[in-house]
Structure formats: structure tokens, C-alpha cells
Amino acid sequence: MITLKNDFFEIEILKRGVTFYTFKTLNDNKDIITGYKDMKNYEHNPHFLGSFVGPLSGRTEMNQYGMNLEPPNNLHSGSEGICFKEFDAELLSNTQAIFTFDDRDIFYSISIQLLDNKLIVNVLARPRKSMPINITNHMYFNLEESNTLKDHFIKLDALEYSHVDKDLFNQYDLRKVKNTVFDLNSMVPIKELLNRNHPQFAITGHIDHSFKGNQVTLRTETKQLKVTTTTPFIHLYFANYFDQSFLDKKNRYAHNHASVAIEPQWLPNDPNLPIYSSSNPFFETFVYEITYI
Template sequence: MIETQKTGSKDGKDIFVYTFSSEAGGCMKVTNYGGTIMSVEMPDADGNRADVVLGFETPEEYFGGHPFFGATVGRYANRIANGRFTVGGKDYAIPCNENGVNLLHGGDNSFNRKVWDGTADGNMLTLSYHSPDGEGGFPGAVDVRIEMTLTDDNAVRLEYFAESDEDTILSLTNHSYFNLRGEGEISDHVLTIDAGEYTPVDGNLIPTGEIAEVAGTPLDFTHPHLIGERIEDPFPQMKLCGGYDHNFVLWGAGFRRAARVEDPQSGRVMEVYTDKPGMQLYTANFVPEMKGKNGVQYGPRTAYCFETQLFPDSVHHDEFPSCILQKGKTYHDVTEYRFLTK
């Protein structure tokens, strides 16, 4: 079951916190403000729980600026060069919100700043949002639905659905920052990514259009590596991003494993499964020094994001999987974060 608690209101709409519990000892809190995952508490190898996502204690703390902690982002996850694109022969320009040159995660009017409608039924929370035509500068009226579940074996399942009344672009993801230890740097956490290629970026962190092999680079996680083992490598792509902030071209198709990360100290393990073609690994390189939940200190490289996604800037690259959602068609994808111990 899911417990529901009203905490306040914003823009004339009620704000709620939904608390999930699993038979395996997991607990998750979600707020309908921004479709935000506020906390995920998971047991370690000895049964001791810790909160393994970064964020704040109350929904109201998410109203201000923050680095998309736990947020549902859209209409377009990741970056679009110059905030400009063309759909159906019509040009669109959206004010850039990253260094004046990129549209990042849908801009300043992203889904993470909206109050969603929430309905809890059993162990599933359904969040829905109607995005009017032109909202945030994007074409088409889009209806989005997310079905969130914490399974009894401690998997956080996020299933996305959307439809538009005209052709548009759409790419949705969740921007949770994970730290399986609960706090501190993540340099000694062990990572595997099921991808042999990635999309290199230019100086503005926009894909060049190339799909490059990870072999022989610090981006090769086809076998387990410590996250901090090569994070300071002088490889040009690492220097551009100040660490890891790259889209990996996942092996295979359909619903399959994308990544596995282990914390050797706590014994916690997380595996990422998705049917999306790409996944952004981000090691919180630009997270400012700040206090989060329970007074925990956040900052650069204190967490990792696994943003399952369509490729960044794909609207400008015909060689990438298409981000066009056609009128009357249904957008659908699913991602799971499975928590284990070893």
C-alpha cells in the first residue's frame, strides 16, 4: 500500500507526499511536485537501511533552484543545441537555460516544476500531467502519465506513457542522484555499463553526431571498474565534462540491463534495466556544495545519475533514434532500478 500525506499547495494545487513500502524492507517517497523521487531507503547486507538518493526532506524545498534532484524531466531530457529545432517544417526556438547555448532538460518550464495529478492504487502511483500546446515553447498538447511502483523485491519501476495532438518532440527521464552508501564520495563504487559505444560531445556538451567505441578510453565500463579509477584521466572527453557526463549507446534492444553499480562498503547493489536506446552517466560534476536531507553534505562526485533516454540533441541528428512523437501515436518506455545486496 501507499500512504498519502498532503503537505501544502502550489499554484492552487495540492502537494502530496506518497510513501511506498516493500516486503523486502525498502521504502520510497515521491511527491507530485515535479514527479519527484524524494527518497529511496534500501537495506544493506546486514539489513540496515540508508537513503540512497540525494534530495530534500520536504516538497517545498524543491520549489527553488536545484540540480534536478529526483525530478521527472521533459519535455526533452538532456540537451538541445541552441534551444532550436524543427518539427513538421516549422521552426521553434526556446530560451536556453545552460550557459546561454543549450536547452537543458526542457528549459525553465520543465515538467519538474509542475504539479502533477496523483492517484495511488495498491502499490502503484499514477502521476499525470497535461502540457498545453506551446508550453515551454514546444508544439502540441501532450498528455503524460507515469506509473511508479516499488515492488516487493525492491525494484523502483517507472513506466512512461504520452500522446500528443500534433507532431512534437518528446524524451522523458528521471534525474535521481544515487549514492548506494548514502553519503560521501562515490569514487570506490564499482560500475559496469552494458554499452560498447557512446556519443562524443563538443565543447558545449552537444553530441557531434559520431558514435564512438568506448574501448581504450576511460568510458569503457564493459567490465567492472571503480568510478574514480579513471575520472581524472586527461582523455579529452573527460576534460570537457569534468568527469563523466556522457550518453552511452546501450547494447541490444527491448527491455534489458543497462548498468550495475556496487558499493563495496555497504554491500548494496543497484541494477538499471530499460528499453530505451541510451543512458547518461553523470557523476554530479557540477553539483554545488550544499546540505541535503539529514544534514548530509552534497557536492561534486557525491552521487551518480543513470538517466535512461533517447540520445541528446537527437532532433538534429537523423542518424540517432528519432525523438519525434507523431500525432495520435503513443510514447511508451520503462525503466527499473533494482536494489540487491551481496
């Protein structure tokens, strides 16, 4: 495990999947991400807690991109995804580390740095042959270290979102968020949001959707997390299916909607995903900024 620390944060990262295990804000000594009590759960990590996922994040149809994907649909690249790979780690300083992994097709390099009140992540993936790549991180956030989001507010700057079909695949005719539950352009109390309904929720349980935007803000009465990204989409997932299936780090059964996954990425399963190569590698930046109110 690698530990990074400055005056604002203390962060622990597992080499397996470059998985954030703790993300502690030192001003109030709270760990703001969901994790398993039992470390053995990270071997298979059924909820992808804290991990980087790829080379294809989200759900990908088996025959998409002409790649050898696991049937019937490929979630976060399946059993061969990077969340199950042991990365090499180099601690550059107390505030910066770099994680690398070289498989048969792609060389990965993930740089993680603490800079004042920001966590800055740079993700590089250099394929040996031309292919689509779509990597994200799967941290679930709860700023108060509680087991509910009902005291949180959320804002996501986006005019459009991608609806899903019955098999949870993203559709590419983006829909307007205006006058729908998906309109998060002003700060929305999550307590109210979770009481709203939409026909899509018969499939997803609640919001589990990609928004065309690159900034989201999660806040409580005491602090705020702003996530910005160079990717064109952010996927939100409100832990609709935790179903008390594991004990969290506080020895509590994790409830549905206990935290929210904020996943910067391109649109999963999009046939027009960019194609990367050794001379044109995948490179994206995610920034997580904490301020106190």
C-alpha cells in the first residue's frame, strides 16, 4: 500500500487496480470514500470500490470494436480489467506516486499527486496497436463518512445525458436534461433527488447514467468536493445495488445510496470512441478539489 499525505489529505492506495482505499480530509479527519472492511474483498472487488477500470469502462457489447470481450456484456473490461492487475508503484515524494503496468497490448502509467487542496490524477495508456480506450476511476464518495447521502447536495453542469436500453447499454442519441430528474445544473438536495422517479429507473434502480459534462460538485453543510475532468462525460451512480452486500470500513452494512460513484470518462460503448495508438496515447486528467464552507 502507498500512502500520500500533505496538510489537507492523507490517502492510501492499493497497488491492485491502483485502488484508493482511504481518502481522508485532515481538517475534520473524515474518510470520504466507501471501502470494504475485509481487505480480501479487493481481490474480486464486486463493486469496483476505489479502483481504476479499463481499458474499457462501463458496459460494452460483446461484439463492439471487434475486440475479444466477455459475453453477454462486458462490465469495466471484465476479469481482464486493470482493476484486477497488480501495478508497480514508485513513491516520488510524500505527495506524489506513479503506478505502472505493462500487459501484452497496453502500457499504463497513472500519476497521483496531492497539490494543496487538490488530488490530481493523470492517466496514460499507450497501446501497441490501434484500439479504443476509456479509463475511469470508481471512487464512491460520502463527504460526511455516513451511510446515507440524504444530507448531501449535488450539481452537474450538463445539458444532455445518455439513456440506456433494457440491457443497460448507453444509447447515443443524447437526450436533454431539461425538465427531467437528470437536470442537475443547479444544486439539488440528494434527499429530494432520490424521491424522484423516471421510467429509466425501472432498469437502473435510480441514476446510473452518463452526462455530457466535465464538472460535478458534491457538498454538505460543511465541505464541498468539486471534480473536473478533461473527458467529455461524467457517469454518476448512486450505489443503487449495494443491497447491504458488504461491511464498510466503519463495520456497517453498506446501504443503497450510501455514496455516489463519480466516474470521469468518455461515453461507454460509443461506436465513435477515439482510437489510440503508440504515437497517439490515451491521456486524461481528473482533479478532485476539497473546500470547506
